[in-house]
Amino acid sequence: MQNYHGARRQITLIYLDNAATSWPKPPQVAESMNRYMNICGGNPGRSGHKLSLEAGRVVYETRELVAELFSSPDPLRVILTNNATHALNIAIKGILKPGDKVVTTAVEHNSVMRPLRALESCGVEVVIAPCSTDGALDMSAFQNAVSSGAKLAVVNHASNVTGTLQDISKATEIAHKAGALILIDAAQAAGVMPINMQKMGIDLLAFTGHKGPLGPQGTGGLVIGENVDTSVMSTIMEGGTGSRSDSERQPEDLPDKYEAGTPNGVGIAGLGAGIKFVLDQGVDDIHRHYMELFRLIVDGLTSIPRVRVYGTKDAKNSVAVVSFTVDGLRVSDIGLRLDEEYEIMARVGLHCAPAAHRTASTFPEGTVRFAPGIFTTPSDIEQAIEAVRNIAQS
Amino acid sequence: MSIFGVVVLPNTSAALKTEKTLQNAGLDIKAIPTPREFSNDCGIAIRFQWGDELQVRQILGDGAIEFTGIYRMR
Numbered sequence: 407m408q409n410y411h412g413a414r415r416q417i418t419l420i421y422l423d424n425a426a427t428s429w430p431k432p433p434q435v436a437e438s439m440n441r442y443m444n445i446c447g448g449n450p451g452r453s454g455h456k457l458s459l460e461a462g463r464v465v466y467e468t469r470e471l472v473a474e475l476f477s478s479p480d481p482l483r484v485i486l487t488n489n490a491t492h493a494l495n496i497a498i499k500g501i502l503k504p505g506d507k508v509v510t511t512a513v514e515h516n517s518v519m520r521p522l523r524a525l526e527s528c529g530v531e532v533v534i535a536p537c538s539t540d541g542a543l544d545m546s547a548f549q550n551a552v553s554s555g556a557k558l559a560v561v562n563h564a565s566n567v568t569g570t571l572q573d574i575s576k577a578t579e580i581a582h583k584a585g586a587l588i589l590i591d592a593a594q595a596a597g598v599m600p601i602n603m604q605k606m607g608i609d610l611l612a613f614t615g616h617k618g619p620l621g622p623q624g625t626g627g628l629v630i631g632e633n634v635d636t637s638v639m640s641t642i643m644e645g646g647t648g649s650r651s652d653s654e655r656q657p658e659d660l661p662d663k664y665e666a667g668t669p670n671g672v673g674i675a676g677l678g679a680g681i682k683f684v685l686d687q688g689v690d691d692i693h694r695h696y697m698e699l700f701r702l703i704v705d706g707l708t709s710i711p712r713v714r715v716y717g718t719k720d721a722k723n724s725v726a727v728v729s730f731t732v733d734g735l736r737v738s739d740i741g742l743r744l745d746e747e748y749e750i751m752a753r754v755g756l757h758c759a760p761a762a763h764r765t766a767s768t769f770p771e772g773t774v775r776f777a778p779g780i781f782t783t784p785s786d787i788e789q790a791i792e793a794v795r796n797i798a799q800s
Numbered sequence: 801m802s803i804f805g806v807v808v809l810p811n812t813s814a815a816l817k818t819e820k821t822l823q824n825a826g827l828d829i830k831a832i833p834t835p836r837e838f839s840n841d842c843g844i845a846i847r848f849q850w851g852d853e854l855q856v857r858q859i860l861g862d863g864a865i866e867f868t869g870i871y872r873m874r
Contacts, residue, residue: 450812451811454831454844463816466812466816469813482814648843649811650811661811662811662813
């Protein structure tokens with residue numbers, strides 16, 4: 407997208423690790439954080455003076471922007487968290503109790519698998535629905551698993567290993583027919599493609615702020631749909647909220663119930679600026695940009711002998727995250743050469759998602775992952791492909 | 801002397817949502833520290849002209865904003 411390229415800094419390196427964290431950020435993000443630190447200053451929601459109010463307004467406006475990004479009607483049901491993992495833990499541990507059953511997929515990140523495994527040892531039944539080697543969820547297996555009394559389904563929107571998207575509307579329909587709630591891990595999908603919680607029927611959506619939404623690290627959120635009864639969703643942390651201070655019990659009102667302690671105000675200010683940038687550019691246009699880059703990466707890599715590309719090759723069914731290996735070469739060596747010889751930043755290994763790598767048959771060696779960002783140009787991709795070609799031929 | 805009303809809300813996020821909603825409706829309002837005689841709920845309450853009470857109640861109802869109470873104050 408031409409207008410993005412103009413905003414890019416004078417950098418010679420090629421950063422293809424946006425699935426780990428997006429970089430660079432739009433300059434508005436740091437500007438907003440700087441303004442918050444130097445001008446707002448107060449504790450959002452703890453006092454009634456001007457500086458506290460100004461800080462509170464910045465935080466509230468970010469809630470509104472999050473609600474707009476995901477087409478969720480009520481900003482008060484946006485719980486601001488430290489990251490997607492934090493949001494996933496609030497939902498998973500808040501909803502599931504010993505004796506409950508949860509269904510998830512075979513491509514989940516450890517941000518989902520580790521809390522589920524921890525609950526499993528406390529008497530929660532965890533069922534993993536299988537996926538194809540491309541990473542697509544087997545919907546009939548998912549339906550069978552959910553239909554036998556599951557309380558919750560946890561589904562990865564887009565894989566951080568292969569980029570493969572799940573059919574979320576279909577998954578929510580299946581879950582709701584079975585009377586289960588559905589939690590979507592949108593860590594890789596948020597900000598890079600349209601997500602409409604209402605149309606897609608998503609009950610709970612966890613996202614991180616520092617990837618597609620272009621905010622700083624240490625931000626994220628859980629968006630709770632209107633039909634989720636939070637009176638039966640317990641808390642994983644309690645503490646001061648600035649509200650109902652006469653009581654020693656955690657308040658039931660949202661968002662305070664799940665937001666104990668002073669929030670990351672400066673980070674939230676940056677997150678708001680990042681999401682505003684995304685909304686101003688247009689999520690549909692951004693999605694087209696990513697699909698174009700995905701096609702360039704897949705077409706380029708598949709043209710190189712000895713290179714294997716994992717996951718779907720169809721841009722409509724993927725975010726711009728592509729995993730590959732080169733026969734006969736260690737992924738760590740490829741990563742090192744890309745970095746040292748070509749100034750190309752990519753992540754190699756298991757990407758905190760052993761389940762997804764098992765599904766893709768790339769466990770335990772892992773893969774090299776290319777994940778372009780909003781400022782990545784087609785020329786960057788051409789250079790990266792040429793670098794892989796040289797490495798593969800050497 | 802002006803007669804004001806005050807909307808007390810369960811938390812700051814709800815108070816800021818109310819502030820924005822009433823402001824967008826063109827009402828003369830102000831976010832103030834919650835008068836202690838009304839509530840310990842939240843640090844911020846929204847003050848309005850008491851003459852606008854019915855309109856305030858209507859807007860809060862339309863916006864499905866849950867409030868703790870609406871009080872008259874001098």
